[in-house]
Structure formats: structure tokens, C-alpha cells
Amino acid sequence: MIEPSRRPGGAADLFAGSVFDVAPRLLGCRLRTAFGRRPVEVMLTEVEAYAGGDDPASHAFRGRTKRNAAMFEAAGTLYVYRSYGLHWCMNVVVGPPDLPHAVLLRSGQVTEGTAVVQARRGRSSHLTDGPGKLAEALGVTGAHDGTSLVAGPVRLVHGTHPPGARIITTPRIGITKAVDRPWRYILAS
DNA sequence: CAATCGATTGCCT
């Protein structure tokens, strides 16, 4: 019997390679949760790469802290932090444990569980078009920081791109340092 | 121990 997660093309290989390999690869992939028997799935459409100690905009630029500890875990770990005291933002940890690189998940489209998401977000549109919105839609909080995206409560799995979709890159946004680096990846249809 | 500020959002005009 073949273990599904070890099968070629399974989830683990999604996180192999550098942060610049993984970031565009995540576009079109699906992020899933099923808290309280309410499955929600989102297709990722916008991500940003953060290159650890080489990147002034990265939370890990000045080394390990209590907040960013998850960034020093294995590739495929989920890093969740609070932004502006209000919102939760999700990152996919990439690279070997001593290299704190990560991909910020910025936005997506709901592909399953729209009613659940609308209830959580308290509105019927603009459900997942921002980092904080994405986390709220999936029910993800700081409690999920450091969990595995392969075997934990929040899972990242392969998905297919919409017909005709293309990947474009632009500078990152919402930051004040290293603003010029074109490390933002968008799945445009 | 106090001050500062951020990988943002939503509501206001």
C-alpha cells in the first residue's frame, strides 16, 4: 500500500527548493482547514517571498526571536504572526531549518465552504483578498503557528491553475524596507 | 520599565 504523502507528486515536494522556487509554485495550490466539521478550501492567487537574513523586510532579518521561531523550523511549517495588533498573517516556511526563509500568503479565492467563510468574515464579498482576510476566512490564528502544512490542522495541497492563468511578478507591498525587490507573485487570469 | 512600530483592514468622508 502506498502512503499518500510519500507518493511522488504528494504534498512534501511542494516545499522543496529555494524560496524563489517555492513562492510561484504555491500559486494555484489549495489551502484547506476543516475546523468544527466545516471544510474550507482557498486557491492561492498572491504570495510574497521573504529571504530571511538577506532581506531587511523579513521578520528574521535580525535573527531568531520568540515571534519568528517557526521560521527556523523545517520547510512546510506554518508561521503565523499578528499584524498591527489585529490581524493574523500566514507564511509557508521554506529551506533548511537554519535558513529562515518564508512565503507570505497574501490572497486567494474560495473554492469550497463559501457560506462558512462569509459567516466568519461577516460579509459576502472581499472574503480573501488580503493576508489578514485569508487567515480569518480559514479560521487560522496564532494557535496554529509552528504546525505542519503537510500533516497539521492547516494543509497545503496541489491544485490546478484556471485555464489561461499566468504568473506575474511585482514589487512587494505593505512594507517599508527593500521595497524595490520584485518578490511578489500573482496568479492573473 | 516605557516607547515605538509593523509583511493591515475597514469605515469614514
Add this chain to the structure above:
DNA sequence: GGCAATCGATTGT
């Protein structure tokens, strides 16, 4: 388009 909200990690006195 502008601005207030809100909190924990980090930095300064």
C-alpha cells in the same frame, strides 16, 4: 483617498 484601531515583540532610557 485618508485615518483610527490595537497588541506583542523589539528597542531604547
